[in-house]
Amino acid sequence: MKQTALDKPQPAQPRPEIIAVRKTCDAEGTGLSHYILMDKRVKR
Amino acid sequence: MSLIPAAKEEGSAAGPLPPFHTIDIGHATHVALVEPDTAFWGLVRKDRLADPTAVAQLGDIYRVQADGFAREMDMLRFHLRPSAVYFNPTERCNLNCSYCYIPEDMRRNGEHMTAAAMLDALERLHTYFRGHMPEGRLPQVIFHGAEPLINRRVVFAGIEAFADRFRFGVQTNATLLDDEAVRFLTGHGVGIGLSLDGPEAEIADRTRRRWNGTGVYDHVVRAMERLDGYAGYNVICTMTTENLPHLTELVAFLHAHRVPACMLNVTRCTLPGARRINGGDEAMAGAYIAALERTHELYRETGRKLVVANFANILIAIMAPTARRLMCDISPCGGGRSFFALAPNGDLFPCSEFIGLPAFNGGNLFRNPIDDVLASPPFKLVSGRKVEDIAGCATCGIRHFCGSPCPAEAHEMNGGMNRKGAFCAFYEEQVRYALRLIADGRHEDFLWDGWDEDAETLYSIG
Numbered sequence: 001m002k003q004t005a006l007d008k009p010q011p012a013q014p015r016p017e018i019i020a021v022r023k024t025c026d027a028e029g030t031g032l033s034h035y036i037l038m039d040k041r042v043k044r
Numbered sequence: 045m046s047l048i049p050a051a052k053e054e055g056s057a058a059g060p061l062p063p064f065h066t067i068d069i070g071h072a073t074h075v076a077l078v079e080p081d082t083a084f085w086g087l088v089r090k091d092r093l094a095d096p097t098a099v100a101q102l103g104d105i106y107r108v109q110a111d112g113f114a115r116e117m118d119m120l121r122f123h124l125r126p127s128a129v130y131f132n133p134t135e136r137c138n139l140n141c142s143y144c145y146i147p148e149d150m151r152r153n154g155e156h157m158t159a160a161a162m163l164d165a166l167e168r169l170h171t172y173f174r175g176h177m178p179e180g181r182l183p184q185v186i187f188h189g190a191e192p193l194i195n196r197r198v199v200f201a202g203i204e205a206f207a208d209r210f211r212f213g214v215q216t217n218a219t220l221l222d223d224e225a226v227r228f229l230t231g232h233g234v235g236i237g238l239s240l241d242g243p244e245a246e247i248a249d250r251t252r253r254r255w256n257g258t259g260v261y262d263h264v265v266r267a268m269e270r271l272d273g274y275a276g277y278n279v280i281c282t283m284t285t286e287n288l289p290h291l292t293e294l295v296a297f298l299h300a301h302r303v304p305a306c307m308l309n310v311t312r313c314t315l316p317g318a319r320r321i322n323g324g325d326e327a328m329a330g331a332y333i334a335a336l337e338r339t340h341e342l343y344r345e346t347g348r349k350l351v352v353a354n355f356a357n358i359l360i361a362i363m364a365p366t367a368r369r370l371m372c373d374i375s376p377c378g379g380g381r382s383f384f385a386l387a388p389n390g391d392l393f394p395c396s397e398f399i400g401l402p403a404f405n406g407g408n409l410f411r412n413p414i415d416d417v418l419a420s421p422p423f424k425l426v427s428g429r430k431v432e433d434i435a436g437c438a439t440c441g442i443r444h445f446c447g448s449p450c451p452a453e454a455h456e457m458n459g460g461m462n463r464k465g466a467f468c469a470f471y472e473e474q475v476r477y478a479l480r481l482i483a484d485g486r487h488e489d490f491l492w493d494g495w496d497e498d499a500e501t502l503y504s505i506g
Binding site: 013015016017018019020021022023024025026027028032033034035036037 | 501
């Protein structure tokens with residue numbers, strides 16, 4: 001199987017004692033349920 | 045999962061801590077502390093849980109941010125306005141899938157929308173959206189079904205005429221997606237969703253068949269080949285008893301075909317037919333998480349992601365609630381408030397899931413102002429359904445990472461809007477897994493690259 005940089009074994013790092021993250025933005029991407037619409041209009 | 049509030053901690057000098065829920069996420073070293081109303085959370089190493097200073101660090105962040113989080117959740121839950129429509133240009137379908145939420149008679153003998161009605165409908169929708177959406181942001185119209193391409197001439201006429209006024213998408217079973225259709229849709233930048241339930245015909249055709257019983261797997265695979273390289277397409281798989289053992293093979297199949305994104309959806313149990321092939325929470329969670337792990341292995345092997353969009357949305361709901369894209373797993377759900385569904389005769393429903401339920405018709409696009417329809421009793425029944433009113437959800441620690449979907453299912457299957465949907469335990473497992481990924485620092489591998497490029501980081505610890 002083809003090897004990539006992602007394949008390199010990563011040393012096991014102890015995880016931090018506390019992990020927390022929160023981001024915020026305008027809620028403009030919301031809207032759908034049954035369907036995925038990409039963020040940007042796409043062309044071939 | 046422990047979903048009951050933990051005993052109140054002593055807190056720091058700044059005052060008592062909020063009533064965090066302690067949630068066992070099934071991780072070797074970390075547990076989650078959650079304040080459900082604001083969707084605030086932190087992961088704490090288990091051996092530090094008894095240390096007041098460790099927990100107080102989270103409490104200090106919470107005290108500073110809580111009011112802002114509460115406002116954010118209030119806006120997201122109660123003050124969004126519609127920005128999308130599920131547009132059904134026909135009631136008919138050339139397939140008879142096991143789990144369809146549209147009644148059989150409608151799919152066999154239903155009506156098409158005319159070209160004139162299509163243009164009239166899009167004009168009315170454009171006028172409505174322009175009244176509240178900011179300049180530069182286009183409303184979304186998703187042609188949905190039934191099978192929208194059965195009325196392809198009319199659909200394409202609508203896309204052609206309104207190309208600059210909406211972002212369009214089409215959800216199709218792929219049977220009518222020939223070269224000409226692909227050229228038209230990709231040339232207009234239209235999002236294309238295909239449906240496929242298995243990695244090989246014998247599995248996929250168990251649930252997705254024509255009226256005569258023959259499967260359509262080959263059509264979908266040919267469509268995937270035609271769409272190879274087009275970034276705006278995705279594949280939706282419905283998880284059932286028929287394909288659960290094959291989900292990992294399915295995501296590998298999609299990845300091998302360079303599909304950019306997929307959804308692994310539960311079988312919505314609105315109509316009885318779907319309930320017969322409901323895979324069950326525990327089996328479904330196991331197969332689903334195994335499939336997600338397979339997408340991760342494939343990403344590590346190839347550097348190319350297959351994003352499972354419905355799971356990515358759960359991760360985003362945890363880390364950045366306002367950046368979410370899908371509106372099933374939020375309370376109230378997006379039905380009748382951030383989107384609605386349009387039937388070929390102009391009747392309006394809170395969501396496609398309700399199109400077969402006449403009691404949820406809130407009015408008609410050609411006769412009633414949309415704002416009146418949004419305020420109608422059938423729409424309010426859906427848009428007013430919130431976790432605070434649902435037994436078992438009101439005290440649940442993850443109520444705003446799950447949202448207790450789906451109202452159609454709760455109403456039709458479980459007896460009312462104040463009941464849970466069909467997949468409570470599945471959603472719990474999904475959230476636990478998402479939090480484990482965050483604990484392991486693997487979560488970004490499951491998200492679109494650049495998913496947060498427009499987001500501001502309020503805090504990031506660890």
